[in-house]
Every structure is written in C-alpha cells, then in structure tokens.
Amino acid sequence: MSLKIKKDFDSKNNYWLVELEGEVDVYTAGQLKEAFKLIIKEKKENIKIDADKLEYIDSTGLGILIGALKRLKQEDKDIIISNIKPNIGKLLKITGLDKVFIIEG
Amino acid sequence: MSLKIKKDFDSKNNYWLVELEGEVDVYTAGQLKEAFKLIIKEKKENIKIDADKLEYIDSTGLGILIGALKRLKQEDKDIIISNIKPNIGKLLKITGLDKVFIIEG
Amino acid sequence: MKANQSDEIRLSIPNKPEYVGVARLTVAAIASRIGFDIEKIEDMKIAISEACNNAITHGCRYCDEGEYNINFVLTEKKLTISVYDKGEGCKCELEDIRKPNYNNLKEGGLGIFIIKSLMDDVEIESEKGKGMMIRMIKYLGDGI
Amino acid sequence: MKANQSDEIRLSIPNKPEYVGVARLTVAAIASRIGFDIEKIEDMKIAISEACNNAITHGCRYCDEGEYNINFVLTEKKLTISVYDKGEGCKCELEDIRKPNYNNLKEGGLGIFIIKSLMDDVEIESEKGKGMMIRMIKYLGDGI
Ligand SMILES: Nc1ncnc2c1ncn2[C@@H]1O[C@H](COP(=O)(O)OP(=O)(O)O)[C@@H](O)[C@H]1O
Ligand SMILES: Nc1ncnc2c1ncn2[C@@H]1O[C@H](COP(=O)(O)OP(=O)(O)O)[C@@H](O)[C@H]1O
Numbered sequence: 001m002s003l004k005i006k007k008d009f010d011s012k013n014n015y016w017l018v019e020l021e022g023e024v025d026v027y028t029a030g031q032l033k034e035a036f037k038l039i040i041k042e043k044k045e046n047i048k049i050d051a052d053k054l055e056y057i058d059s060t061g062l063g064i065l066i067g068a069l070k071r072l073k074q075e076d077k078d079i080i081i082s083n084i085k086p087n088i089g090k091l092l093k094i095t096g097l098d099k100v101f102i103i104e105g
Numbered sequence: 106m107s108l109k110i111k112k113d114f115d116s117k118n119n120y121w122l123v124e125l126e127g128e129v130d131v132y133t134a135g136q137l138k139e140a141f142k143l144i145i146k147e148k149k150e151n152i153k154i155d156a157d158k159l160e161y162i163d164s165t166g167l168g169i170l171i172g173a174l175k176r177l178k179q180e181d182k183d184i185i186i187s188n189i190k191p192n193i194g195k196l197l198k199i200t201g202l203d204k205v206f207i208i209e210g
Numbered sequence: 211m212k213a214n215q216s217d218e219i220r221l222s223i224p225n226k227p228e229y230v231g232v233a234r235l236t237v238a239a240i241a242s243r244i245g246f247d248i249e250k251i252e253d254m255k256i257a258i259s260e261a262c263n264n265a266i267t268h269g270c271r272y273c274d275e276g277e278y279n280i281n282f283v284l285t286e287k288k289l290t291i292s293v294y295d296k297g298e299g300c301k302c303e304l305e306d307i308r309k310p311n312y313n314n315l316k317e318g319g320l321g322i323f324i325i326k327s328l329m330d331d332v333e334i335e336s337e338k339g340k341g342m343m344i345r346m347i348k349y350l351g352d353g354i
Numbered sequence: 355m356k357a358n359q360s361d362e363i364r365l366s367i368p369n370k371p372e373y374v375g376v377a378r379l380t381v382a383a384i385a386s387r388i389g390f391d392i393e394k395i396e397d398m399k400i401a402i403s404e405a406c407n408n409a410i411t412h413g414c415r416y417c418d419e420g421e422y423n424i425n426f427v428l429t430e431k432k433l434t435i436s437v438y439d440k441g442e443g444c445k446c447e448l449e450d451i452r453k454p455n456y457n458n459l460k461e462g463g464l465g466i467f468i469i470k471s472l473m474d475d476v477e478i479e480s481e482k483g484k485g486m487m488i489r490m491i492k493y494l495g496d497g498i
Contacts, residue, residue, distance in 0.1 A: 025234075026263045027227040056234075058259045059320035067317045087252035094327040095320060100312050130378075131407045132371040161378075163403045164464035172461045192396035199471040200464060205456050218421075219376065222364040232363065232383045239379035243372060277362075 003028035005035045015046040015080070021053035024061030032061060036068040044075045048104075052083035062097060069100065078102050108133035110140045120151040120185070126158035129166030137166060141173040149180045153209075157188035167202060174205065183207050219282040223262070225270045225295075230262045233280055240282050241289055246350060253328040254291065254348055260321040261293035261344045269295030269342055287350055288330075294343035299336040363426040367406070369414045369439075374406045377424055384426050385433055390494060397472040398435065398492055404465040405437035405488045413439030413486055431494055432474075438487035443480040 006019040016039050024032055039047065047068065069079045082104040084092070092098040111124040121144050129137055144152065152173065174184045187209040189197070197203040221236055223229045234255045241251045258280070265278040278295040307322045322344075326332050331347035365380055367373045378399045385395045402424070409422040422439040451466045466488075470476050475491035 023231065025227075025259055026230050026266065056255070058256050058263070059318075059324055060263060062320060063317040066315050070315055086249070087256075090249075090252075091256060091324065095324065096309055096312060100315065128375070130371075130403055131374050131410065161399070163400050163407070164462075164468055165407060167464060168461040171459050175459055191393070192400075195393075195396075196400060196468065200468065201453055201456060205459065217368040217370070217373070218366075219368065219373065220364075220366040221380075222362075224361040224363065226361070228387060229361070229363065229384075231387060232380065235383035236365075236376065236380045239376045240373075243375060 003031055005031060007035060007039060009043065009045075010048075013048075015048050016043070017048050017050060019050045019053070023056040024054070024064075025056065025058055026060045029060040029064055033064045033067070036064065040068065040071050044072060044077055046077050046080060047072065048080040048082060050083055051081055051085070051088060054085065054088060057088055057091065062091070062095065065101065066097075080104055108136055110136060112140060112144060114148060114150070115153075120153050121148070122153050122155060124155045124158070128161040129159070129169075130161065130163055131165045134165040134169055138169045138172070141169065145173065145176050149177060149182055151182050151185060152177065153185040153187060155188055156186055156190070156193060159190065159193060162193055162196065167196070167200065170206065171202075185209055216283055216285045219284070221280040221282070222277055223280065225266050225276045225278055227266060230259050230266070233258050233262050236280075237282070237291065240284065241348075244284055244289065244350065246289070246348070250348055254289070257325045257328045257346055258291055258293065260325050261291075261346070264321055264342075264344070265293055265295040265297070268300065269297030288347050289350075290345060290347045292343055292345040294341060296341040299338045299340050299342045301338065302334055302336060302342070304332060304334055360427055360429045363428070365424045365426070366421050367424065369410050369420045369422055371410060374403050374410070377402050377406050380424075381426070381435065384428065385492075388428055388433065388494065390433070390492070394492055398433070401469045401472045401490055402435055402437065404469050405435075405490070408465055408486075408488070409437055409439040409441070412444065413441030432491050433494075434489060434491045436487055436489040438485060440485040443482045443484050443486045445482065446478055446480060446486075448476060448478055 002022050003024055004021040008017050010017050065079060072078065080102040084103065092103065107127050108129055109126040113122050115122050170184060177183065185207040189208065197208065219240060221233065223233060237254050237258045238251050241254055269278060278293065281292040283290040302322065304326065307326060309323065310316065310320060325344065325346055329346040330349050333345045334342065336342035363384060365377065367377060381398050381402045382395050385398055413422060414420070422437065425436040427434040446466065448470065451470060453467065454460065454464060469488065469490055473490040474493050477489045478486065480486035
C-alpha cells in the first residue's frame with residue numbers, strides 16, 4: 001500500500017521514463033501529482049510510464065494522468081503507458097482512456 | 106486462506122511425508138485432523154511434515170499436531186517438521202513445542 | 211454457506227485517505243473467502259475504493275463524525291457492498307453518469323462511472339444533508 | 355499521524371470459522387499501513403486469530419447474536435486490538451495462564467498463552483454471562 005516513483009530523462013529517445021511501483025490511490029496520488037509537476041516544469045517532453053510494477057490505480061490516479069496529459073498536449077506531447085497489468089488495462093478500456101493515452105506492450 | 110494437504114508413504118525411509126500448503130487455522134483445521142486420522146489408521150509410522158509452503162498455523166493447528174503425536178507416541182513414533190518459516194518457528198519456540206516435535210532444517 | 215443464508219461483515223473507518231487501502235484489502239479477503247476469481251476481486255477493490263474516495267472527499271467534508279461505514283453482505287451467490295457516509299449527500303442520479311468525453315478531458319467525475327462499469331448492480335440512496343449510501347453487487351459465477 | 359492523535363477502525367464479524375482469515379488480513383493491512391515490520395505483523399495475525407477463535411469457540415456458544423467485534427485503535431506509537439464477544443464470559447485470569455507442560459501434553463489451552471507471548475501488553479475483561487473482551491497492544495519501534 002505504497003507508491004515508489006523513479007523518473008529519468010532518456011535523452012537518446014527524448015522522453016521521460018517514469019517507473020511506477022505499488023499503488024496509486026487517494027493516499028499516494030499526491031506523490032504522483034508532485035512528480036509530474038516537477039517533470040513538466042523541467043522539460044515538456046513525452047512521458048513514458050513503465051507500469052510493470054504498478055499493482056493498482058483508480059480514478060484518483062487516472063485524474064492525475066489526465067491532468068498531466070492536458071498540460072503536455074499544449075506542446076503536442078503525449079503520455080505512453082507500457083507493460084500494464086490486466087486489471088489496469090481493463091480500467092483504461094472501460095473509461096475509454098486507452099484511446100487518450102498511448103498504450104504499449 | 107486455504108489449505109492443501111499432500112500425503113505419501115515413503116517406504117524407503119519408512120515414514121509418512123505430509124506436505125502442507127497454505128494456512129492451518131480454525132477454518133481449515135478439520136481438514137488436517139481428518140488427514141492425520143486416516144494416516145494413523147493406515148500405518149502408525151513417523152510423520153514428516155514438509156512445511157515449506159505452510160504460511161500460517163495457530164493453536165488450532167498446533168492442537169491437532171499434538172493430538173496426532175500423542176497417538177504416535179504410543180508406538181514410540183515421532184512427528185518431524187522440516188523447512189519451517191520464521192513466523193512458525195517463533196511460535197513453536199514460544200510454546201516450547203520445538204522440544205516436543207523434531208524440528209529439521 | 212447454505213443457500214438463502216446471508217452473513218454480514220461491518221467495517222467502520224476513519225475519514226482519511228490512508229485507510230482506503232484497508233477497505234481494499236478487506237474486500238479482497240472477504241471475496242476470496244467466498245470464492246470470487248481474481249478478476250472480479252480486482253474489480254471490487256477498485257469499486258470499493260472509488261466509493262471510499264467519495265465518502266472521504268464529498269461525503270464528510272463538513273461533518274464532524276470523522277468516519278464512514280462499509281457493510282458486506284455475503285450469500286452463496288453474491289457479495290453486496292454498501293458504503294455510506296453521514297455527509298452532505300447529493301442529488302447524484304445514476305442515470306446521469308456517462309462515459310467521459312475525450313474532446314473535453316476532465317480530471318474528475320470518473321468514480322461512479324467506474325463503479326457502474328465494474329459492478330453488476332449499483333444503487334445510490336442520498337438525501338441532501340443526510341449523507342449518501344452507494345450499494346454495489348457482484349455476482350459469483352457468470353453473473354446476472 | 356500526529357502525535358497523541360488516535361484513529362479507530364471497527365470490524366464486526368459473523369461468529370464463524372471461515373471469517374477469522376478476514377480479521378487476519380485486516381489486521382495485516384492496518385499494521386502495515388502504520389509501518390509495523392513483517393515479524394510484528396505476523397505476531398499480530400496469530401494473536402488476533404487466537405482471540406477470534408476464542409470468541410467463536412467459547413464466547414458465543416449459546417448466544418444468539420452470531421457476531422463478535424474487533425476494535426483497532428491506532429496511534430503513532432502503538433496498535434491496540436480489542437476483540438469482544440457477548441457470550442458467556444469466563445473467569446479466566448491472565449496470571450493463571452502458564453507455558454504448557456510437556457510431560458502432560460494437551461491439545462488445548464494454548465491460545466491465551468500465545469497471545470501473551472506475542473503481544474507487548476494484554477488485558478482481559480470478563481463478566482460471567484456478559485461476554486469477554488481481550489485487549490492486546492503492540493508497540494511500534496523497539497517496544498515498551
Ligand atoms: N459520498 C458522496 N457524498 C456527496 N456527494 C457525492 C458523494 N459521492 C459522489 N458525490 C457527488 O457525485 C459526483 C460524481 O462523483 P464521481 O463520479 O465519483 O466523480 P468525482 O468524485 O471525481 O467528482 C461528485 O462530484 C459529487 O458531487
Ligand atoms: N471469549 C471467551 N469467552 C469465554 N471463555 C473464554 C474465552 N476465551 C477464553 N476463554 C476461556 O479461557 C480458556 C483458555 O483459553 P485458551 O488459552 O485460548 O485455550 P483453549 O481455547 O484452547 O481452551 C478457555 O478454555 C475458556 O474456558
């Protein structure tokens with residue numbers, strides 16, 4: 001029931017790589033919001049989220065992803081989500097957000 | 106929150122090998138009691154419990170082990186418990202049962 | 211469990227974000243005990259969290275009590291989860307909850323839509339000023 | 355959590371063996387949320403189960419109510435777990451609970467001894483005919 005966030009700018013591919021581990025819920029969402037704020041402040045580039053170790057996310061987390069995407073879209077940048085688990089894939093599909101974010105692998 | 110029991114008579118070593126997987130608590134204890142009853146009815150020999158996949162046991166389970174041991178002791182047979190996890194080792198130690206059963210590995 | 215019999219588990223939780231995870235793990239424990247598969251358990255974990263989020267965020271904003279309640283009613287065929295708070299309540303109509311519109315992205319407004327999508331049956335009872343109750347049902351087996 | 359502040363979570367469970375596992379997972383969720391390490395969490399899982407076993411086995415044998423209650427009180431420094439039933443009660447004295455005697459093995463009588471051994475502080479309140487309450491405390495950090 002906690003969240004670890006690792007972020008790195010991948011200058012070869014010119015995107016942010018953000019690794020999420022654990023759970024994004026109403027308790028940990030603030031942490032994620034803060035991380036995205038710093039990232040976007042530093043460099044408005046595509047953000048690629050590695051969700052391989054992301055076990056749980058709900059509307060609180062999705063809301064933060066949407067907020068970040070809105071800011072990136074102003075510069076025509078995107079959020080890519082990779083390695084999602086089935087439960088999270090289902091949630092993205094249900095909400096239609098699989099058409100808003102770029103889903104990989 | 107469930108218990109799987111696998112039993113086999115090892116005729117080379119002349120003991121019962123009982124593999125416990127999961128949890129022995131007030132809900133699953135009846136299952137264990139039944140298994141021991143059948144084993145002891147069939148052949149009163151040493152029983153070796155492989156506890157490698159036993160995640161949890163409490164006094165309900167310990168009571169059943171004690172009951173089985175009492176019956177085996179009538180024929181000078183023993184219960185050997187192997188591969189115990191730290192939490193279970195602690196419980197055996199606290200109750201002094203580590204001196205009643207034979208603890209291995 | 212015998213047919214037609216029902217068991218009830220009640221949980222009462224402080225009105226704080228840090229404990230929503232406890233509700234989530236409790237529903238997982240209950241659901242796995244009565245034999246739900248992993249996918250349905252994951253659905254219920256999300257649905258209950260959404261309801262708890264609402265109880266915390268909207269339900270008890272101005273109320274003193276500082277806690278909300280969850281009831282689990284288990285039968286052989288289904289699990290019914292009711293989350294209720296004693297907050298302001300609302301005039302939310304389930305019929306008004308629609309799939310989000312992606313030409314006009316918003317950060318909020320997903321919670322009840324997600325609950326409706328993941329659960330088999332959902333009901334809301336609310337009276338302005340008296341709090342809100344959301345009741346959601348998941349069926350064992352192939353469902354409705 | 356701020357110092358001196360305390361939060362309370364309440365759970366009410368049917369008087370049946372199949373739900374003791376739910377109490378166990380709930381205490382694990384609560385304890386890990388407030389930062390207990392794995393060993394202490396395992397201790398509390400066993401201790402709460404022993405108390406639930408007693409509530410089911412001795413507490414409610416002849417009572418109608420069909421449920422018992424668990425209170426969790428959380429502070430920065432400790433978790434206090436109270437398990438109470440409305441059963442027959444008993445005249446159990448904690449002082450009388452001793453380490454089992456292995457020259458005379460018995461199948462029962464281990465529960466309260468295990469609770470005393472695994473928890474930092476234990477109290478029993480019981481009145482014949484009015485039920486029993488066992489309160490157990492585990493301290494965060496190096497304990498007492
Ligand atoms: N427990 C509640 N008490 C009062 N109002 C609520 C409650 N739950 C939901 N609502 C109302 O219903 C609306 C929709 O809720 P929801 O779909 O979860 O989205 P969000 O919480 O992101 O706004 C909320 O904005 C709020 O006005
Ligand atoms: N909740 C309870 N209600 C009434 N009596 C109880 C309760 N818990 C324990 N007791 C009494 O205390 C005794 C000791 O309990 P315990 O150490 O757990 O061992 P056991 O349950 O195996 O007998 C029990 O035999 C019972 O008489």
